[in-house]
Amino acid sequence: MSDFEVIYYSRGGNTKRLADAIAGELGVKAVDVKTAALSPDVKIIFLGSGCYGGKPGEDMVKFIQSGKLSGRKVALFGTSMGGIGKEVDEMAAALRQKGANVVGSYFCKGKGLLIFSRGHPNQDEIDGARKFAKEMAS
Template sequence: MLDYMVLYQSETGNTKKLATSIFAALPGMAKDLRSIDELSSLPEASTYFIGFCVHRGTCSLEIGNLLSTISGRNVALFGTCGAGNTDNYYKNIENSARIWLEDDNAYLGGFFCQGKMPLQIRQKYESMLNGDEEHDRHLKLQLLNFDEAMIHPTKEDLEHATTFAKNCLSRL
C-alpha cells in the first residue's frame, strides 16, 4: 500500500500543475501521481489528495464517484476554478465535493485557486453582450474575472498548494 496517492482530473492543465506541486511536497518514495483518466481501479493508499477542475461550483460526477469509493482513509481535496476568486466561493466548492466522502474517512482539508479558462468561454461572454447596461454589468464582471484568471495558477498558487500539502501531513 502507498503512503500517498495524488489523483487529479484536469482539462486545461491547471489542476495537474497543483497536483504536481502537492506530489513534490510529499515525503518518501511510497507515493504516486496519476490522472483519474488513467485509472482502472483505485490504488490503495493511506492518504489521498484528490484534485479536480470545477464545473458549476462542484466536482465532476467521475470525481464524486471516486470519492464515494474511499473508506477509512485520510483525504484532502484540491482544485482550480475559473469563476470566482473568493474564500467563500472556494469553501462552497469544497463542501459540495466533500459530501461524496464517507464519514469514516479523516478529512484533511481543501485548497482551491483560480485557473485559466479556455478562450471559448470569453468569446461566449462577449457574444452575450447586448449594449443594455443593466444586462451587461454581470457579463463585464465575468470578462474581468476571465482576464484575471489567465495567469493562474501562478507561482504563488503553486507555493500555496505545497504549503497546503505540508499542513495536511501535519494533521496525520
Template sequence: MRVRVVYQSTTGNTKRIAETIARAVGCLAEPVGTATVDEPVDMLFLGASIHAKDIDPSVKKFIAGLDPALAKQVTVFSTGFEDKAVGIMKGLLARRGIHVSDTCYFCRGKFLFFNLHHPDARDVTRAEEFARSVLAK
C-alpha cells in the first residue's frame, strides 16, 4: 500500500502530528509546498490548521492540483483551537471528486498563550493510534 503524509504548518504543531503519523505508517512527512502527487497513492494523510479564519492558500492549491485518479483516498488531520480546518479540507476534496475518509484526527495546538504544551504526549500517542487504525481498515 502506497501511503503519503502531506501537511502545512505555520507554528510547528501540525508538523509534529504529521511526522508522528508518518512514522506510524512508515513514510516521510512532506510539506505541502514541495509535495506533488504524480503517481497513485492508496492513502494520503493531509494536515492543516486554521490561520486567520481559513486554511493556508498552499493547502487549497495542493487540493486543487490533486488528480482524483491518483489520490484514491484522503484522510485529513488538524491541530488548533477547533477542527474547522477538517471540514474545509473535506469539502474541497469532495468537490474535486476525491474519496475522503469519514474519520479524521484533531488535537489542540499551542498558539501564543493558548493551549500551552499541545500537542502533548497524549496527543502524539493518539495520532499514532489513529494512523495505524486508518491503515488497518
C-alpha cells in the first residue's frame, strides 16, 4: 500500500504526461479516472484533469461527485491551452463541497486543437510537476 494515489483524466495526453511525472516522483503508478478506485489508507490523493470548456473532464467531475472524499487530503493538477487553471479551480470547489482538504495545486499549459500551445507541457512544466509532487509529499 502506498501513501499516494495519482488519478487523472486526459483526452489528448497532456495531463497524463503530468500524472506520469508526478507518479514517477512518488514511486507509484498513475491511474486513469475511468478505472480508479480510492484506497482508504492513502495519505494524499493527486487528482488531475485537462480543461474542457473551462471545466475538468466529465469523468473527473463524476469521480469527485461519487467519491468518498470527506476528510481526505487532495493535491490537484491540470493542463489547459491558456494555462490559467480553471479546471483546477473547478475541481477544488467541488472537492471542498465534498469535505475534502485541498492541500495544493499545480497547472500549466497543454497543447490543444493541434496548433495552440504547441510543445506544452514542456520539460520545464513537467519538471515543475515533479517538484510539486515532492513538495506535497514532504
